[in-house]
Amino acid sequence: MAGELSPIDKAKFVAAKRAAQFVEDGMRVGLGTGSTAAWLVRCLGEMVRDDGLRIKGVPTSTRTAQLAREVGIEVISLDEAKWLDLTIDGADEFDGELNLIKGGGGALLQEKIVATASDQMVVIADIGKEVETLGAFPLPVEVIPFGWQTTQALVEETLISMDVLGRTSTLRMNGDIPFVTDEGNYILDLHLNRIGNARQLSLVMNQMPGVVENGLFIDICDAVVIGYGDGRVEVRDINEGTVDRDRLDFVETDNLFSDLSD
Numbered sequence: 001m002a003g004e005l006s007p008i009d010k011a012k013f014v015a016a017k018r019a020a021q022f023v024e025d026g027m028r029v030g031l032g033t034g035s036t037a038a039w040l041v042r043c044l045g046e047m048v049r050d051d052g053l054r055i056k057g058v059p060t061s062t063r064t065a066q067l068a069r070e071v072g073i074e075v076i077s078l079d080e081a082k083w084l085d086l087t088i089d090g091a092d093e094f095d096g097e098l099n100l101i102k103g104g105g106g107a108l109l110q111e112k113i114v115a116t117a118s119d120q121m122v123v124i125a126d127i128g129k130e131v132e133t134l135g136a137f138p139l140p141v142e143v144i145p146f147g148w149q150t151t152q153a154l155v156e157e158t159l160i161s162m163d164v165l166g167r168t169s170t171l172r173m174n175g176d177i178p179f180v181t182d183e184g185n186y187i188l189d190l191h192l193n194r195i196g197n198a199r200q201l202s203l204v205m206n207q208m209p210g211v212v213e214n215g216l217f218i219d220i221c222d223a224v225v226i227g228y229g230d231g232r233v234e235v236r237d238i239n240e241g242t243v244d245r246d247r248l249d250f251v252e253t254d255n256l257f258s259d260l261s262d
């Protein structure tokens with residue numbers, strides 16, 4: 001089955017596999033959402049089954065909760081955990097300071113709450129997610145459904161005074177109807193092309209009535225594990241200022257590769 005995986009999927013897999021080494025017995029671990037995070041959940045499930053790893057997982061979406069249970073990870077709520085040792089999650093973009101755009105999968109609100117409630121956040125990504133300046137990926141902004149068009153107009157008006165290149169936004173759709181998040185909200189995708197001052201934009205967005213949260217993760221991520229299609233992985237730790245390089249064997253196991261639905 002490995003032969004059917006694209007180089008990007010292989011890169012996501014090796015990043016997840018390497019990041020799983022951060023997880024220690026007894027930890028409370030935030031489990032991200034998306035295709036890269038799904039690899040991590042499968043890797044952790046394998047470690048639980050085969051190596052007797054004991055962890056409690058706090059999922060960041062109903063999708064991840066379902067997968068975690070399927071692979072045998074004990075799932076608890078954030079309120080039960082109260083605080084987490086580590087969160088591992090994917091990203092849509094990361095820059096040199098490990099600031100992120102997240103929310104491509106629509107789970108940014110729970111992802112930000114969980115990551116912020118963690119001693120450490122590690123991002124797992126293929127090398128294609130690295131950017132010099134954030135903003136090519138449309139910035140997801142979660143808004144409440146009430147008056148969402150008014151909120152959208154306010155957001156676009158506010159962007160006029162922001163250091164961005166584009167100022168249009170679109171309501172995320174799920175077929176013919178608006179995409180609805182786990183919290184019952186809508187998502188506006190902001191087509192900014194380039195974000196000159198991500199910190200300022202994040203603060204301003206979150207001050208608007210109707211906006212619940214935005215997908216900029218500023219000063220939250222501690223390390224990124226970058227995967228390459230040929231099995232190379234790079235771990236960049238922003239606090240230590242270190243870069244570790246490694247290569248993982250791409251070994252297929254029935255457990256990990258039997259369900260590639262995510």
Ligand code: 5RP
Nearest residue numbers: 034035036090103104105107
């Ligand atoms: C979900 C996210 C994901 O982490 C992000 O979209 C990356 O997804 P993938 O690993 O599938 O590329 O933020 O809300």
